[in-house]
Amino acid sequence: xxxIHAFSAAFSLVSGExxxxxxxxxxxxxxxxxxxxxxxxxxxxxxxxxxxxxxxTFEEYGARExxxxxxxxxxxxxxxxxxxxxLFSSIQYGVTKxxxxxxxxxxxxMGELLFEGLKHFPGVIAxxxxxxxxxxxxxxxxxxIIIAGAIAGEKGTIxxxxxxxxxxxxxxxxxxxxxxxxPAYIEEGSVGAFLTALxxxxxxxxxxMGLGILLLLLLLGVSVVVTPLLVLGYAxxxxxxxxxxxxxxxxxxxxxxxxxxxxxxxxxxxxxxxREEWLPY
Numbered sequence: 001x002x003x004i005h006a007f008s009a010a011f012s013l014v015s016g017e018x019x020x021x022x023x024x025x026x027x028x029x030x031x032x033x034x035x036x037x038x039x040x041x042x043x044x045x046x047x048x049x050x051x052x053x054x055x056x057t058f059e060e061y062g063a064r065e066x067x068x069x070x071x072x073x074x075x076x077x078x079x080x081x082x083x084x085x086x087l088f089s090s091i092q093y094g095v096t097k098x099x100x101x102x103x104x105x106x107x108x109x110m111g112e113l114l115f116e117g118l119k120h121f122p123g124v125i126a127x128x129x130x131x132x133x134x135x136x137x138x139x140x141x142x143x144x145i146i147i148a149g150a151i152a153g154e155k156g157t158i159x160x161x162x163x164x165x166x167x168x169x170x171x172x173x174x175x176x177x178x179x180x181x182x183p184a185y186i187e188e189g190s191v192g193a194f195l196t197a198l199x200x201x202x203x204x205x206x207x208x209m210g211l212g213i214l215l216l217l218l219l220l221g222v223s224v225v226v227t228p229l230l231v232l233g234y235a236x237x238x239x240x241x242x243x244x245x246x247x248x249x250x251x252x253x254x255x256x257x258x259x260x261x262x263x264x265x266x267x268x269x270x271x272x273x274x275r276e277e278w279l280p281y
Contacts, residue, residue, distance in 0.1 A: 002269050003176075003210025007218075010262035013099050014254070019110055020098050025253035027091050031084060032245045038076035089124040092260060093117035096182045099264040127185045128178070130194040135174045142166035172212025177201040179211075179263025187271075197267070204270045211266055215259060226251050 014021055094110070094117035101108045117124075142163040149160025180201060184193035201208045229247045 002204060002207030002266065002273075003214060006207070006211050006262050006266040006269060007214045009103075009265040010258050013102065013261040013264070014257045017098060017102050020095050020102075021253060021257045023091060023095060023110065023114070024257050025250060027087055028249045028253045028256075029246070030087070031080075032242055032249070034083065035080060035245070036242050038080050039073065040076060040080055085125065086121055088256075089121035089128075090114065090117035092182055093120045093124050093186065095257070096260055096264060097186050099261050100183065100186065100268070103264065103268065123185060123191055124182055126191040127181050127194050130191060131178055131181045131197065134194065134198055135170070135177065138174075139167065139170055142170065169209060172209045172216060173201065173205065175212035175215050175259070176208040176263070176266060179215075179259050180267040181263075182260070183264050183267040187267075200267065200270045200274065203274070207266065207270065211262060215262065218258065219255060222251050222255060 091114065094113035094115075097113050097116070098108055098110060142165075145163030145166065146160050147163075149156030149158070149163055152159065177197060180197040181194055184197040184200075185191065187193070188196060226248050230244050232247070234241075234244055
């Protein structure tokens with residue numbers, strides 16, 4: 001029931017707070033021209049130089065030109081990644097807090113929350129990294145089981161199958177747990193909140209896995225709608241991803257908003273459930 005409630009309530013949050021969705025959409029759209037400026041939105045052929053000798057033209061693919069292009073692309077990709085990380089970490093804090101306040105019926109200023117997000121983006125980055133490291137450690141268990149089963153040969157087939165099932169189960173759990181990290185950080189004000197989010201996710205593992213599965217199904221449904229639009233975008237301007245990115249930007253923004261909103265609802269629900277269990281009779 002927790003997963004279904006979080007999933008349905010997330011729709012109410014996203015649809016009820018359209019200005020929050022608009023903030024995410026603007027951020028997604030900002031990154032498109034940035035990628036174009038940095039040369040990440042088009043595919044260019046390999047660098048070469050032409051040498052004319054009489055009636056014969058030689059095309060020489062230069063290692064130096066290719067090497068310089070590769071280094072430049074890596075540098076631009078790093079710049080783009082850093083800007084994206086800072087931008088979305090800041091926005092994630094502001095948007096998540098907006099959903100928390102809206103769900104409580106409290107008034108807020110989106111501008112103030114975004115400014116607050118700029119001050120807290122290092123914490124958002126840190127808590128997300130710690131959360132992902134936790135998932136990596138958890139994933140090591142089924143991976144170890146799979147490896148042990150593979151080493152055992154035919155006798156370890158069942159063991160390897162169990163390990164595979166456990167690993168697949170971690171995927172939806174990880175999605176829900178990741179969505180709860182920033183709400184926990186906002187409430188506790190410390191990067192150690194990732195432990196609180198992990199504890200709550202594990203205590204309510206069925207709800208966490210259920211929400212993760214529902215989010216995966218929603219992502220699959222959105223992908224079915226988006227794929228034809230992507231094909232049309234690429235067909236309209238072959239080799240340029242900017243147009244396709246603009247077309248699917250509203251869908252990307254919706255998925256981001258929905259995942260963050262569902263994380264707020266699930267965290268709030270399991271937190272309230274835990275507090276009720278501690279109330280004296």
